[in-house]
Structures are given as structure tokens and as C-alpha cells.
Amino acid sequence: DTAVSQTPKYLVTQMGNDKSIKCEQNLGHDTMYWYKQDSKKFLKIMFSYNNKELIINETVPNRFSPKSPDKAHLNLHINSLELGDSAVYFCASSQGDSFNNEQFFGPGTRLTVL
């Protein structure tokens, strides 16, 4: 059973389009995250939700809008895609929002904007 799953695994789209990436965790965790990993492998947190409430928003452009319909899901919607949005996006989850709660990562979604 996959603990943290993301769909799709690959996403290729044109500039200006709107796209969504879905994330689901079956670990019963109450905190979920989105990270962006750029072409140089640099990994940076974008958002964090605890019990469906936003607790971290790292100055991400408002074209990015996370949505948490329930504790097990955190989807990422991106409007008006730009070339610089090309990256691998990782979802993660943890039990609790403290740093000492291990974060479990999904396999990533590779987004390519043409």
C-alpha cells in the first residue's frame, strides 16, 4: 500500500494553462506539505496544512493554490503556468506539525511547462 501517493507522475503542459496535482496519504496523518524541487535538486517547502488549515505559506505566488478537502488530501492547483514552474513537486505528510514528526514523502510529480 502506498503511504503518500501523487497523481499524475508526469505532467507536460503549455505556458498559460491551469493544472492540478493531487496528493493523498493513507497514514492517518494530520499535517501535509507541498515542496518544490528545482532542476538543481534544491528542495524548498511551499505550503503546509494541519487539520485542513494553512500553517505555512512560503511566499509562493498566488497562482499556486493548495486545497485540502480533508485531512488525507492536499491538492495543488496552479494557474497561468510559467516556464519557471517546471520542477518536481513533492507532497509529504506527518503526524503533527512539529519538526520532530517524521515527514513521509510521495514519489513526486514532474511538471514540464513548454
Added chain:
Amino acid sequence: AQSVTQPDIHITVSEGASLELRCNYSYGATPYLFWYVQSPGQGLQLLLKYFSGDTLVQGIKGFEAEFKRSQSSFNLRKPSVHWSDAAEYFCAVATYSSASKIIFGSGTRLSIRP
């Protein structure tokens, strides 16, 4: 602000040889330190973490790391590497004030020579 530096972008070692991956952090107080591994096409997996206490911490897959406050370092070691250890390794730091926000280093790619 806290930061993490991994000075080695790519390291190659022979199978069976020992390994040390370097990590330096920048933070005024005691940081909370992590090492993650990312296998090709996969998400990140926690290898080990240091919060307090014994400065030599043991992790999964035979890895260990030592926290040295005087050198602001948290180097990862393994006495004998296996071909399956080939992956990207990330050092990370979190601070009490930043809740679940973890700052990642830029990663070190490990290749194993047969």
C-alpha cells in the same frame, strides 16, 4: 536565517569502501538536524535525525552521523557502502521557532563504483 551547506555536489566511492558526506549548518542556537536519501525517481526518506543528547546518531541502512557544534557540522558516514546506496543525499535543518519548516541543503549525489 538558518541555512545548510553541502559542499560536495557529487561523490564516487567504490563498493565496500567507507563513506563520509559533509554537511555544515548556520544557526545561532542548537539546530535540529536531519539526513534524507532520495533514490532515483523516488521521494525522500528519512535516514536519521539529531535533536539532543548523544552527538553520534544511528540511522537506518547502516548510516550514522555525528553532530559537532564547534564545527557546525553534521556529517553522514557509512563504514562500507553497497551499490544500492547510490542516491541523492540531503542534509536538512529545522529550528524550534519555525515549527515544521525544514530547510534542505542542495544535496550530494553518491555514485558507487563496482
